[in-house]
Amino acid sequence: MGRFILKRLGVMALTALCLTFAVFVLTNLHASLEKLAKNQVNTRMTDEQVELWLSNNGYGEPLLWRYGEWLGVVPGWTGTAENGKPTGRCVQPNVPPEETPRFCGVLQGYFGFSTVFHQPVGGIIAERVALTGWLMLWVMVVMVPMALVVGVLAGMREGSRLDRGLSIFSITSTATPEYVSGVVLIAVFASTSFGLQWFKASAASAMDRMTLENFTLPVLTMALYGMGYIARMTRASMAEVMTAQYVRTAHLKGLSFGAVVLKHALRNALIAPFTVIMLQFPWLLTGVVIVEALFSYKGFGWTLVRAADNNDIELLLSCSIVAVVVVLLTQLISDIGYVFLNPRVRVS
Amino acid sequence: MGALEIAGRILLQFWPVWLGLAAIFALSFRFKTCLGLYGRLMDSGIGKVGLFIVLFWLLTAILADLVITISPLDQIAGMKNAAPGTVVPGVEGQYYLLGGDNLARDVFSRMVMGSRTVLAIAPAATLFAFMIAFTLGLPAGYFGGRFDTVLSFIANLVLAFPVILLFYLLVTPEIRASGIPVMAAAVLFLFPIIFAALLLWSRFKTQPAKLALYLAITLVLGVWAYSGLAFNADPLGVFSMDPNLLNIFVSVVFVNAPAVFRIIRGLTIDIRTRDYVAAAQTRGETPWYIMLWEILPNARGPLIVDFSLRIGYTTILLGTLGFFGLGVSPESPDWGMTINEGRKQLSIHPHPALPPALALMSLVLGLNLLADGLREQALKD
Numbered sequence: 001m002g003r004f005i006l007k008r009l010g011v012m013a014l015t016a017l018c019l020t021f022a023v024f025v026l027t028n029l030h031a032s033l034e035k036l037a038k039n040q041v042n043t044r045m046t047d048e049q050v051e052l053w054l055s056n057n058g059y060g061e062p063l064l065w066r067y068g069e070w071l072g073v074v075p076g077w078t079g080t081a082e083n084g085k086p087t088g089r090c091v092q093p094n095v096p097p098e099e100t101p102r103f104c105g106v107l108q109g110y111f112g113f114s115t116v117f118h119q120p121v122g123g124i125i126a127e128r129v130a131l132t133g134w135l136m137l138w139v140m141v142v143m144v145p146m147a148l149v150v151g152v153l154a155g156m157r158e159g160s161r162l163d164r165g166l167s168i169f170s171i172t173s174t175a176t177p178e179y180v181s182g183v184v185l186i187a188v189f190a191s192t193s194f195g196l197q198w199f200k201a202s203a204a205s206a207m208d209r210m211t212l213e214n215f216t217l218p219v220l221t222m223a224l225y226g227m228g229y230i231a232r233m234t235r236a237s238m239a240e241v242m243t244a245q246y247v248r249t250a251h252l253k254g255l256s257f258g259a260v261v262l263k264h265a266l267r268n269a270l271i272a273p274f275t276v277i278m279l280q281f282p283w284l285l286t287g288v289v290i291v292e293a294l295f296s297y298k299g300f301g302w303t304l305v306r307a308a309d310n311n312d313i314e315l316l317l318s319c320s321i322v323a324v325v326v327v328l329l330t331q332l333i334s335d336i337g338y339v340f341l342n343p344r345v346r347v348s
Numbered sequence: 349m350g351a352l353e354i355a356g357r358i359l360l361q362f363w364p365v366w367l368g369l370a371a372i373f374a375l376s377f378r379f380k381t382c383l384g385l386y387g388r389l390m391d392s393g394i395g396k397v398g399l400f401i402v403l404f405w406l407l408t409a410i411l412a413d414l415v416i417t418i419s420p421l422d423q424i425a426g427m428k429n430a431a432p433g434t435v436v437p438g439v440e441g442q443y444y445l446l447g448g449d450n451l452a453r454d455v456f457s458r459m460v461m462g463s464r465t466v467l468a469i470a471p472a473a474t475l476f477a478f479m480i481a482f483t484l485g486l487p488a489g490y491f492g493g494r495f496d497t498v499l500s501f502i503a504n505l506v507l508a509f510p511v512i513l514l515f516y517l518l519v520t521p522e523i524r525a526s527g528i529p530v531m532a533a534a535v536l537f538l539f540p541i542i543f544a545a546l547l548l549w550s551r552f553k554t555q556p557a558k559l560a561l562y563l564a565i566t567l568v569l570g571v572w573a574y575s576g577l578a579f580n581a582d583p584l585g586v587f588s589m590d591p592n593l594l595n596i597f598v599s600v601v602f603v604n605a606p607a608v609f610r611i612i613r614g615l616t617i618d619i620r621t622r623d624y625v626a627a628a629q630t631r632g633e634t635p636w637y638i639m640l641w642e643i644l645p646n647a648r649g650p651l652i653v654d655f656s657l658r659i660g661y662t663t664i665l666l667g668t669l670g671f672f673g674l675g676v677s678p679e680s681p682d683w684g685m686t687i688n689e690g691r692k693q694l695s696i697h698p699h700p701a702l703p704p705a706l707a708l709m710s711l712v713l714g715l716n717l718l719a720d721g722l723r724e725q726a727l728k729d
Contacts, residue, residue, distance in 0.1 A: 011501075018505055023517065031522035171720065175713035177664045179671045179687055180705040186691075187698035194698075201695050282510070289512045290671065294691065301512075305672070308516035316513070323510045 001339075005332070012328040016321055023320045024067050027313045033059055036311050040115060058089055070112065070317065072105020106321075112314030116306055121318045124303065129322060131207055132288055132299035135218065138210075139284065143223035144230070144277060151234025152269065156261050158239040167235065173228030178290040182221040186294075189217065203295040218295045222287045226280050230273055237272040241265045271341045278334030282327040349433030349443065358445050358456065364414045368407040369400065385652070388725045395721020401714025405707075408460060409467040416457035417445060420681045428452040429697045449700035450689060458681035459703040465682045466711065469593070470662040473600040474655060479540040480601070481608035486639040488609070489616025500613070503606035511603055511665065512672070518599040519674040529595040533578040536601055541570035550636040593676055596669060600662055611654055615647040622646075649726035653719045660715035667708050683708045 026032075037050045045053070054060055058077035061069070068074030069089055076089030090104035104110040111121040154166035188194050190201035199217050206214040241247060242265055250260045289301035296302070300322065307315040349357075359366075380387040389395040408415060418424070418436070426437055430448035432455075446455040488496040506514075523529060544566045552559035576587025577594075589597065619625065620643065628638045669675050670684020683704040690701025 015501075015505055015508055019508060023513075026517040026523070029522050029526050031525050032520075035522065171716050172713055175660065175716045176709050177667060177712070179667060179684070179691075180709045183687055183691055183694060183698075183701045183705045186694050187702055191695040191698050193696075282508075285510045286512050286668075289510070290668065293672070304510075304513060305516070308513065311522075320509070320513060323513065324508050327508045327510075 001336075005336070008328075008332050008335075012325070012332070015328060016324045019320055019324050020317050021067060023317055024070070024313070025063065027311055027316055028059075028063055028066070032311045036115065036313075039310060056087075068105075070105050070314065072103050072107035072110070074105075075102045076104050111318045114307070114312055114315045116310045116312045116315065121314050124315065125300075125318050125322060128298070128300045128303045131297070132292070132301065134210065135222070135288065135291070135297065135299060136281075136284060138215065138219045139222045139226070142219055143227050146223065147227045147230035148234055148270070148273065150227070151231040151273065152238050152261070152266065154231070155235040155238025155269065156242060156265070158242065163235075167232070170228035170231040170235070173224050174232070175228075176225060178221050178225050178287050179294065181224050182217070182291060182294045185217050185221055201295070203297040207298060218291050218297060221294070222284065222291050225287060226284060230276055230280065233276040234269065234273040238265065238269040241269040244268075271338070274341055275334045275338055278330045278337065281330040282323075285323055285326060354433045354445055357443065361417065361445065361456075362408070362415055364411045365404060365407045368411065369403055372403060373400075385722065385725055388728070389718075389721055392721040392724050394717050395725065398714050398717030398719070398721050401710055402718055405463050405711045405714065406467060409463040412460050412464055415460045416454075417442065418454045418457050420453060420458040420461040421679060422454070423452045424448075424454075425452065427454075429693075429700070432699055446703050447697075447699040449686075450693065450697075455700050455703055458686055459683070459707050462681040462683040462686060462704055463707065463711075465676055465680060466663055466666055466708070469597060469600065469666060470659050473597055474604060474659045474662050476536065476540060476597075476601045477604035477608050477658070478651075478655065479543045480536060480605045481612050482640075482644070483539050483543045483546070485609040485612030486616055486643065487635075489613040490620055490635060490639050490643070492617075496613070499609070503609050506602070506606040507610075512668065514603060515599055515669055515672070515674055518602070519595050519669065524591055524595050529591070529598045530578065532598045532602065533594055536598060536605075537574050537578045541567070541574060544570065546636055547640050550634060550640050553634070553637075590676075596666070596674075596676065600665055603665065604658060604662060608654070608658065611650070612647070615650060616643055619643045619646055649723075653723045653726065656715050656719035656722060660712040660719075663708060663712050663715070 033054055034050050037053045038045055041049075041053055056079060058066070058069075058079070061077060065074055066077075069076050078086060078088035078091075081087045086100075088100070090100050090102070090110075092100070101108065109122075111125065113119075114121050114124055117124055150166050150170060154163045154170070157163060186201045189196050189199045191197075198213075200214045201217070203214050203218045205211075206218075244265075247260060247265055250264045255263075285301075288299065289304055291297070292299050292301035293305055300319070303315070304319045306312070307319060376383065376387070376390055380390050389399060424436055427434065427444055427448035429450060430444050430452075432445065432447040434444045434447065436442035436444060444454050444456070446459070449455055449458070484499055488499045517523070518529075545563060548559060548562045548566060552562060572582065572584075573587045576582025576585075577589050580588055580591075580594075582588060616639070624646075625638055625642055628642050633642075666675075666682075667684035667687070670682045670686075671688045673685070673688060675682045675685040686704040687701050687708075690698075690704070694701055
């Protein structure tokens with residue numbers, strides 16, 4: 001088991017390395033750097049001014065070298081500003097030049113400086129991910145129990161009218177992406193034209209204080225899309241368990257239907273959905289971007305959009321690290337959890 | 349105009365679509381027994397509903413010119429954010445059936461025209477993703493080894509990306525300027541030709557005359573389409589693709605292919621241990637013959653189902669792209685972009701955003717129901 005986890009962590013590191021390099025290449029195309037320079041200084045720079053700005057701000061080095069700088073395996077660039085003060089990747093405003101480290105990259109725990117927010121990336125990411133964490137938490141709290149109940153109810157009597165109805169509900173929910181359900185929910189529950197102004201169409205105030213009024217719609221929007229899929233998996237798993245030998249035995253020994261479902265079928269039926277729920281996290285990550293943009297909740301997804309819109313290289317790199325870690329960590333947890341839940345499977 | 353009258357007029361406006369649907373369903377019922385899996389779809393309630401919705405949008409896309417009331421780009425003075433059912437000033441019997449949008453364009457006609465963008469890209473992109481996945485996934489599953497390890501790693505790499513980030517990186521004017529989409533297209537669009545060539549070669553290897561003829565036809569057609577689609581250099585000008593569209597198409601294919609690759613690889617690993625594969629091996633068939641003519645036909649059930657689901661997923665992806673303003677062109681009535689434009693004034697005028705949203709949802713729902721019906725019928729095999 002230990003070796004298995006170690007191997008997976010190794011693959012994870014390799015994946016993160018490849019992905020960040022891909023992001024690095026795509027954000028450092030010359031045209032993108034030109035756009036960045038013009039965004040940072042002014043839009044009517046001449047080509048020479050752009051080149052000068054780029055080389056003065058450490059963008060002049062070869063691509064691989066700068067990726068190394070970002071990783072922290074190559075010393076950061078240094079230079080002198082017009083007023084004679086030393087500048088460089090590792091220079092901090094309140095640290096004296098003698099104490100400035102030579103290397104500063106991800107390996108040293110420094111994630112760079114955001115060109116959009118004019119703050120260190122590490123701080124931005126921590127703050128935004130925490131906000132998104134709350135959103136995710138509430139989505140999970142709403143989505144998982146709802147999905148499991150729907151799935152179990154549908155799967156316990158396969159082909160019944162209840163099953164048909166709930167299945168159509170789950171198919172509809174998987175067919176409704178966030179930007180559709182969000183728009184419909186806002187139109188119905190937050191617009192003047194339907195007259196039901198129960199909730200707010202913006203979750204901006206939820207960043208300080210979450211209330212039912214400002215957080216219901218974003219949570220519901222995300223939960224609805226993810227729910228259908230988990231419910232369908234649960235239904236399939238439940239339907240399979242209900243045909244198993246031991247369930248028939250339980251029926252035959254005279255247990256009531258409720259007792260059979262709750263005591264015998266349920267636990268075994270929930271193994272498969274566990275994996276699905278864990279694998280749902282990466283999917284939620286995309287949903288988060290849409291929902292946060294739609295409800296102007298300034299979390300991780302919103303930051304990612306801002307960073308991508310403005311070609312904020314180091315912020316985007318950190319965003320992709322977060323995404324990769326979330327995706328691969330949930331895969332790992334789902335594999336390990338599967339082994340614990342299902343004693344028939346052993347990791348080899 | 350009341351809600352009922354609006355609904356009535358909209359239904360009436362779709363008359364060519366209803367006609368087409370009636371014809372297709374009548375023929376399908378008549379020849380149900382000799383149409384294979386498609387014919388058996390007529391026995392499944394869910395499948396019929398799904399097929400109905402999908403065909404509805406397909407016919408709407410084809411016949412959009414007959415269905416629309418006003419050109420989707422026309423801006424008529426005084427119709428800005430007009431309520432559904434408003435009479436167009438100065439024209440007798442012309443209505444904005446679903447109201448006007450922020451730029452005084454007809455929401456109904458834009459929704460109808462928007463189906464074209466989606467149905468032009470989504471099925472084709474899905475098909476390309478499948479071709480790529482066939483060409484790479486079958487050998488990866490069949491041979492295993494280092495080839496499989498490397499490809500699986502790359503596939504997982506692409507899948508570990510949040511889709512949105514990938515789109516933000518791949519669909520930008522800077523990327524278009526750099527020529528990366530054309531290069532990617534040059535590689536990706538080769539796969540359908542390779543796939544078709546392999547298919548024919550493995551089948552007709554022992555009949556050189558037939559093989560030469562079929563291969564020649566495939567290669568001429570393939571290279572012709574290839575030059576037009578990837579490089580916009582078709583000498584006859586039949587095949588061409590707008591650079592912006594090419595960028596989106598390539599990105600969508602790129603996102604979809606790894607997921608399909610994993611499915612096909614998994615199915616191949618499962619099927620290669622079957623007896624009929626062993627029999628073919630003993631017969632001395634080439635690996636490509638076994639992969640393409642023994643394994644692939646036997647994996648068709650899950651693949652057809654996934655194809656239908658994946659078109660729906662691609663539709664959602666295209667909507668997402670439009671929602672973030674990365675769509676085809678700012679003027680085009682693409683559903684995702686219309687939703688994006690409409691959402692800014694959602695709490696005052698919800699009517700411009702709702703029709704494209706519901707249209708997109710219904711198309712994806714139709715595809716999902718169709719997939720469910722197909723799965724039901726394919727399991728009976």
